[in-house]
Amino acid sequence: MDEAYSRAVKIALRMLFRRLGELVPTEARLKPKVASEDIQRRLGTMVEGLVPSGWQETALRELTARTFVLNFQGAAAALETELSSGYVGGDTTAWHILWVCFGDYGLTPKEIKMPCDGIANNFAHVRWSSYETRDPYNDVVVHEAAHLLHYLKPRHYGLPTRRHQERFVDVDFRYYELFAFACEAYSRVVQHCERRSRISFAERMPEDASSFPRSQMEELAALVLKAALARNGWKVIREATVIRRIPMPAKGLTKP
Template structure:
């Protein structure tokens, strides 16, 4: 297999030889050349598939920072003490990137991992209605890497009353970001912004997403409880990482609680503090929903 074959394989699958053996040079040079060529090939292919698209109008004149702050502020106010809310809000309000024709090339070239770049390419292609790169390509609406939340333009077309994947991806930042990154004091027991069980991270993000919509639409406790029941009855996230029944139960409990955010966090906390969290470089994704 030569470099052309390796490029074709990467474009259709997102996979590549970690040792980059078909490229010339020593190990460091092989990796440098391979990563550069694979990224450039990805950009060229995405641009080829979207060459006839018109300029994106939905973001024209839109200030993303206040939009993001408005969406995430209730979650931050509910999850963090007053002394920490400002620092967390300052982080999140600048964390959201909508993938557009204007920025997709730069995003693909600068993302940390090749696999992430491939996922982001497919997220973008899906959002503009273009064929994905391969049959196994994920159908994503959002993806979080470090403290950046990449969001599909489909966000502005979402019809579900309980969907808000900007909030979903922002919720993932809490377990991806260390406290010292935003200038908050850190201890051995408090290293990350929030202590969330590894196996419940998607449950936490989906619950925050649905609960944010319940709060936004429900003006009082009775209305919020009714909305939570409506959420439980409609199509739930088609994501094998979460239990539909547990999700519905958690949103119901949050809607009835005095501080639903704290209830969600408590239900998604590690069983003991001895559980070790994974690296802050973890990439998390929001799968495409197939329901209302």
């Protein structure tokens, strides 16, 4: 029964995507999807700064391949990827892709609200209008790909595992959003070559950043500035957000 339902949902999604696509302006419909080279360029610094060296090549490859920017062509590719990955129900990522994409073209029903800039689970999906942001501290591609870092497991790619580290970055679930926001903002900070310029840019974040939740701005801006001041800013972000492991007692030792 579930399999039959999933097949029916996939047929409906593909048909609805085609029908709504006919209403998208021709220029927008023909605009190519964002190149993987652009996505990889945005993610390279983060991966190099956060992921152990032996895992970096695989992590960057997987993050690049799993990240989609949802203009019409990108959404078509993302939708097919999600539909091919298994069961699809009535409230799954595939539906979110549909409405996020067509919402940017004014084709979403009024009762459907999709205010998010992106979605991340097995794949990362970025709203087209958010990709073209004017906020100098914002990069939703980095934000959503950062979530993939704490979802994906190196052992699934045949990589040698590290003791007490299950994922590419073992982020504490309480800090998932802080981690992703810090990654995107700091990825903008490090684009400034001079240290003084990086610090100055980070200091202006509370006033100049427009797309981050104000409720988290104080904590986020403090972390980004601390990273800008440090010799290794990515290490600062990682240490502020990862799971704290409790040291195991050595063999032969017992508690008093």
